[in-house]
Amino acid sequence: MTTAALPVARTVAALRAQVAAWRAAGERVALVPTMxxxxxxxxxxxxxxxxxAPRVVTSLFVNPTQFAPGEDFDAYxxxxxxxxxxxxxxxxxxxxxxxxxxxxxxxxxxxxTVAEVSAPLDGISxxxxxAGVASVVSKLLNQCGPDVAVFGEKDxxxxxxxxxxxxxxxxxxxxxxxxxxxxxxxxxxxxxxxxLTPEQRPIAGQLNAIIKAAxxxxxxxxxxxxxxxxxxxxxxQAGFERLDYLEVRAADDLARLGxxxxxxxxxxxxxxxxxxTRLIDNWPV
Amino acid sequence: MTTAALPVARTVAALRAQVAAWRAAGERVALVPTMxxxxxxxxxxxxxxxxxAPRVVTSLFVNPTQFAPGEDFDAYxxxxxxxxxxxxxxxxxxxxxxxxxxxxxxxxxxxxTVAEVSAPLDGISxxxxxAGVASVVSKLLNQCGPDVAVFGEKDxxxxxxxxxxxxxxxxxxxxxxxxxxxxxxxxxxxxxxxxLTPEQRPIAGQLNAIIKAAxxxxxxxxxxxxxxxxxxxxxxQAGFERLDYLEVRAADDLARLGxxxxxxxxxxxxxxxxxxTRLIDNWPV
Numbered sequence: 001m002t003t004a005a006l007p008v009a010r011t012v013a014a015l016r017a018q019v020a021a022w023r024a025a026g027e028r029v030a031l032v033p034t035m036x037x038x039x040x041x042x043x044x045x046x047x048x049x050x051x052x053a054p055r056v057v058t059s060l061f062v063n064p065t066q067f068a069p070g071e072d073f074d075a076y077x078x079x080x081x082x083x084x085x086x087x088x089x090x091x092x093x094x095x096x097x098x099x100x101x102x103x104x105x106x107x108x109x110x111x112x113t114v115a116e117v118s119a120p121l122d123g124i125s126x127x128x129x130x131a132g133v134a135s136v137v138s139k140l141l142n143q144c145g146p147d148v149a150v151f152g153e154k155d156x157x158x159x160x161x162x163x164x165x166x167x168x169x170x171x172x173x174x175x176x177x178x179x180x181x182x183x184x185x186x187x188x189x190x191x192x193x194x195x196l197t198p199e200q201r202p203i204a205g206q207l208n209a210i211i212k213a214a215x216x217x218x219x220x221x222x223x224x225x226x227x228x229x230x231x232x233x234x235x236x237q238a239g240f241e242r243l244d245y246l247e248v249r250a251a252d253d254l255a256r257l258g259x260x261x262x263x264x265x266x267x268x269x270x271x272x273x274x275x276x277t278r279l280i281d282n283w284p285v
Numbered sequence: 286m287t288t289a290a291l292p293v294a295r296t297v298a299a300l301r302a303q304v305a306a307w308r309a310a311g312e313r314v315a316l317v318p319t320m321x322x323x324x325x326x327x328x329x330x331x332x333x334x335x336x337x338a339p340r341v342v343t344s345l346f347v348n349p350t351q352f353a354p355g356e357d358f359d360a361y362x363x364x365x366x367x368x369x370x371x372x373x374x375x376x377x378x379x380x381x382x383x384x385x386x387x388x389x390x391x392x393x394x395x396x397x398t399v400a401e402v403s404a405p406l407d408g409i410s411x412x413x414x415x416a417g418v419a420s421v422v423s424k425l426l427n428q429c430g431p432d433v434a435v436f437g438e439k440d441x442x443x444x445x446x447x448x449x450x451x452x453x454x455x456x457x458x459x460x461x462x463x464x465x466x467x468x469x470x471x472x473x474x475x476x477x478x479x480x481l482t483p484e485q486r487p488i489a490g491q492l493n494a495i496i497k498a499a500x501x502x503x504x505x506x507x508x509x510x511x512x513x514x515x516x517x518x519x520x521x522q523a524g525f526e527r528l529d530y531l532e533v534r535a536a537d538d539l540a541r542l543g544x545x546x547x548x549x550x551x552x553x554x555x556x557x558x559x560x561x562t563r564l565i566d567n568w569p570v
Contacts, residue, residue: 012455107538109400110419110453116394134395135454142455168395169420170297170427253392 006088008095012143015057015096019145028053031146031173033137036060037077037191038086041181045150046090048178052148058087059096059140061103066132072276077191096144103139112138114168117160117254121269122280125244133158134165141166141173149173154180154188156267156282160254180281182208188281195277203239204279210234211268211283214248218266218285224248224258227268235272244271244278251284291373293380297428300381304342304430313338316431318422321345322362322476323371326466330435331375333463337433343372344381344425346388351417357561362476381429388424397423399453402445402539406554407565410529415446422447426458434458439465439473441552441567445539465566467493473566480562488524489564495519496553496568499533503551503570509533509543512553520557529556529563536569 009015019029030049034042042058049056060083067073084095111131118130141149151159159177166175180188186208187193187201196204214231218224232246248257251265266285271278294300304314315334319327327343334341345368352358369380396416403415426434436444444462451460465473471493472478472486481489499516503509517531533542536550551570556563 016457105452107401107449108453109402110450111398111400112395112454113398114395116392139453139455142457145457164392165395167390168393168424169397170424172301172427172430 006084006092006095008084008097010098011102012098015094015098015143016145018094019055019057022055027055028147029055029057029144031140031144031149032056032058032092033140033149033151034058034060034083035062035076035191036080036083037194038083039181039189039191039193041152041154041189043086043090044181045152045178046087046092048176049148049150050091052150052176053146055094056092057094057096057144057146058092059098059144061098061136061140063103063132063136064100065104065135066129068126068128071126072192072195075195077194096140098143103136111135112165112169114161114164117157117164120249120254120256121157121245121247122271123157125271130158130161134161137162138165138169138171141171146173148176150176150178152180153177154190154281156269157254160252185209186212188279190279192277192279196274200274200277203274204277206238207235207240207270207272207279207281208283210238211246211270211281214246214268215283215285218248218262218268221261223260224262231268231270235270240272240274242273244273246270246272248285291369291377291380293369293382295383296387297383300342300379300383300428301430303379304340307340312340313432314340314342314429316425316429316434317341317343317377318425318434318436319343319345319368320347320361320476321365321368322479323368324466324474324476324478326437326439326474328371328375329466330437330463331372331377333461334433334435335376337435337461338431340379341377342379342381342429342431343377344383344429346381346383346421346425348388348417348421349385350389350420351414353411353413356411357477357480360480362479381425383428388421396420397450397454399446399449402442402449405534405539405541406442406530406532407556408442410556415443418443419446419450423450423454423456426451426456431458433461435461435463437465438462439475439566441554442539445537470494471497473564475564477562477564481559485559485562488559489562491523492520492525492555492557492564492566493568495523496531496555496566499531499553500568500570503533503547503553506546508545509547516553516555520555525557525559527558529558531555531557533570 030053112134185205251267271280315338397419470490536552556565
């Protein structure tokens with residue numbers, strides 16, 4: 001299969017010029033924000049974006065402000081030519097890949113924070129992460145001005161943070177979430193899976209099975225606390241070296257559920273570590 | 286003089302419908318955000334907005350999140366019929382007067398903060414003020430989607446905060462600042478001047494004369510510290526009961542200047558109190 005080279009915009013001005021030309025032709029625009037390291041999960045977002053709008057922009061920016069010191073900012077997979085080829089084949093119209101200087105000019109000093117849904121789970125493990133995410137996504141949305149933006153449910157808490165921000169700040173864009181794309185054994189696709197050693201990979205595959213079993217137990221009427229304790233034990237048993245969290249929370253606002261059986265739409269959330277690799281996943285109840 | 290009744294939008298949807306109709310007709314739109322209590326200073330902003338765009342929206346919303354407990358949120362002047370009549374006469378096309386529920390629905394939890402330029406001056410006297418301002422202005426800009434928004438230089442620090450926010454978040458709008466409109470004795474027009482007693486009013490009139498004299502002394506080469514000390518003494522002498530600040534700072538980023546004579550574009554900033562009334566002003570050097 002051959003695909004034409006994907007046009008690339010490096011500046012806000014170039015991005016806006018292209019989007020304005022599409023708008024002048026009456027075409028709707030969808031944005032898929034990514035940090036690159038693309039896999040089938042990202043490409044599913046791009047294909048969904050194509051269904052929603054005739055023009056699709058994918059942004060590629062490894063955003064430093066959502067990484068803490070000591071996290072994997074430097075190690076994060078970067079291969080723009082490979083990402084661009086995958087995007088072209090998936091039907092993306094424009095790759096927006098700004099420099100750090102374009103995104104964060106001298107004197108940059110504005111932060112968007114979302115309370116409540118940012119607080120638990122990853123908000124505890126990664127204290128400034130969601131402020132970095134909300135701020136950069138607000139920039140990308142303002143830079144591109146899409147009709148719709150598409151995000152994966154793998155980062156479910158991030159999706160809630162972005163939905164809340166867009167609602168609270170009245171940003172004129174529709175946010176669409178897409179179910180997680182998985183390997184055959186259930187492992188959620190993630191750019192960070194590339195860090196896993198051959199020995200770690202089968203252990204990682206058990207993460208999804210354990211939270212699916214937890215969701216099943218909750219559906220069967222078991223108490224939240226007992227389900228969490230069982231799942232935590234199963235993760236340790238499976239070989240996960242450190243558990244950031246395994247918690248059952250409300251699907252809409254991440255409120256704590258229990259004690260006892262659940263009485264509202266819920267989701268099981270997990271973040272666990274294998275060596276230097278941090279894996280997250282979630283599953284609906 | 287008779288003027289047609291001014292159309293009023295109470296919801297984001299109604300505002301957007303009107304703005305979309307103007308856009309469909311190829312018309313540019315300007316926004317003038319206000320908290321009501323309109324005076325000639327606001328009307329100058331509306332007239333300037335008219336010069337910048339054929340369609341002018343003025344928002345009227347007394348924003349609770351920029352007042353601290355104990356400040357004058359409840360006492361703030363509210364007279365929408367009077368404001369609407371003044372706006373109609375000044376050439377405004379639409380009054381956008383949302384309810385608090387429309388602006389801050391249940392679960393509202395997003396804040397926009399601007400570091401650095403928010404920190405000194407009013408940022409010290411009113412610690413959460415500029416986060417409230419930045420957040421509500423980002424909402425108003427997103428709700429209306431204007432080409433240009435006009436603000437007064439009387440709230441000079443606020444203007445810098447908004448400019449920085451718009452630049453940092455890449456909001457697609459031009460921000461225009463307008464010189465302060467003043468009474469004959471130099472008192473900057475302010476909705477809060479209505480709080481002044483007949484005894485306080487002549488004292489208030491000296492505020493501007495004192496910072497003008499300070500700017501003159503700086504232009505003459507006097508040291509920042511000496512000028513600040515003289516002006517502070519003059520304010521006390523004039524009868525101001527409490528001084529929040531009188532400081533000379535850089536005009537672009539509010540950096541501290543001195544010691545010694547100034548070497549960059551500067552501005553003299555003051556906030557002082559007469560009874561329960563807090564007055565602010567600023568003057569270029």
